[in-house]
Amino acid sequence: MAGDPILSLRNVEVHFPVRTGVLKRVTAHVRAVDGVDLDVYRGEVLGLVGESGCGKTTLGKAILQLVRATQGTVTYSGEDGETELTTQDEAGLFAFRKRLQIVFQDPHSSLNPAFTIFGSLEDPLRHYGVKTRAKRRKIVGDLLEAVNMRREAMDRYPHEFSGGQRQRIGIARALSIDPELIVCDEAVSALDVSIQAQVLQLLMDLKREKNLTYVFITHDLSVTEYLCDRIAVMYLGKVVELCDAEELYSNTLHPYTQALLSAIPVADLDRKSQRIVLQGDVPSPINPPSGCPFHPRCRFAQDVCRSDVPRLRAYRAGSGVHMAACHLIDQPLAD
């Protein structure tokens, strides 16, 4: 499914320094994102899944330049050609901030409690050139209606709303300046299941209406199956598997993804799968294991896994391509 990419990430690395001692010397680096190549195509929903600490949120922020990559490039392609975002300064990024937006995980901490909803929502509008207050009020009202809330809600404060409503306000804020791409960072994880379904449906409706592109960051693989076109599975800062959603669930290649999928409790009594229980915990990203980052927990680990880092290679999958980073999968398309 090759459309034209809206964003291309090449070898993106985000390393955070660890400072210790009185002199705050840098003693180590947390390799939060460690060499990611990824394309986001226009109009698709790309799922970014993995366990906590695998770097999915950092990657999402690196896409938006909220965290600057220590290495590699993030290229945005729009009507006006390609722009490398990683080399732009804040002033240069101003025009792109409008096109790339984010919805945060926790609806309780992402809205300022001292501002009314209008106060929170008018900020981006004011920055991007809606001069009169009356106009801003009209736009904010329309936005709230677009996310199934009442116009009057804009003069109330965040504490008056429930979690699901606040998350919808967060979505309205991201939409306010007509972005092209929205990064949803665990946008439904903090919500109750019945509310989660409301927000998921809202996101899908908005996507269809406004022709949006989503990067959907989550740890919930049942949500990604429902929502996403393509899925990237991350482990310790690296993408270990990347392919169409259907392909991922029907023909899982990477042993980590297999274990991850089998570990999910399924609300279906007729589908009790054989659980693959991984031993141990996710290793520390400060000091990742040699070779394949997954080898200490992998059932199939061999000598080559301990010494060589596997690269993301392409395998044939129906009409498309299935990328996976594992030494033990046979017959890649080409190296």
Place this chain on the structure above:
Amino acid sequence: MEHDVALTVKGLKTYFYNNNRCNRAIDGVSFEIRQGKTLCIVGESGCGKSVTAASIMQLLPTLSRIEEGEITYHGPDGPVRIDALDRGGAQMRSIRGKEIAMIFQDPMTALNPVYSIGFQIKEMLMYHTGLGRRARHDKAIDLLASMGIPLPERRVNDYPHLYSGGMRQRAMIAIAMSCNPRILIADEPTTALDVTIQAQIFELMETLKRDNGTAIMLITHDMGVVAELADDVAVMYMGNIVEAGPVGTVMRNPVHPYTRALLDSIPVLGRGKDQEIKAIPGQTPDPYDRPKGCQFADRCMHRIDKCDEMPPETQVSDDHRVMCWRYQEFASNGR
């Protein structure tokens, strides 16, 4: 198949008082936990799941009280009425922890950060068993080893912050299991954990149930967990058990509109992109300002006038009960 009943709860009502208002957090709940079986209590946040657990353990906050109902623990020395005991009295203290143990949701707040894990396990053994100092230490190491913690001889002296999330939860289970309780109450034990770690914890709980015949009451909001672990299910909504029965009956043939809506609102792994998820409209009512009759009526699409009156608990079959006026219409058409 007759099983020993470990605990019976009958017509339990627990109310909270706040600013001269009354929150009927639990409003007439009855169930029983059987030896060697898992009872899952599912529901959204605020439905009274955790208050049920706290009522059984006599760990309710001071502004709340058990108004009515019976909690009977069927111990080795005959039945004990837990609700009649003094919450700080010797008898309650000898039951709490020894006979009925509990695992909490967040191990970091449930464990005391200034005492070592070993100390916290040994504390339980000191109060509830006659073991000597040496024997307690050895037993603590045995317990940690049986929970699959590597190097238990060294780890026993570690403090909670040195443990990872999954290990902390296992340490909590070690504390809970230290006196071989007959009932284990687990309040969302894996909500804060990743799925691969969750799978490890579930495996552990299954083993404990099988080997020790422990009765487990598992509180969760995840229908997937229910399908995976439960023998019996109780679905709670706003302080009532709206439907209860064996897991096969309730999940294959739910008759309460809320259970049906809940099952329809979650994406299920393996059903692909075309699955239809139906959101439940609206949100849970304000607990201080509840509807008069059926609590779900305002969000229910099968509402009739009679729903202004609280429906009674009705037996659908011997072991399947429901609180709904119209359940018979739903009983005939299965999912």
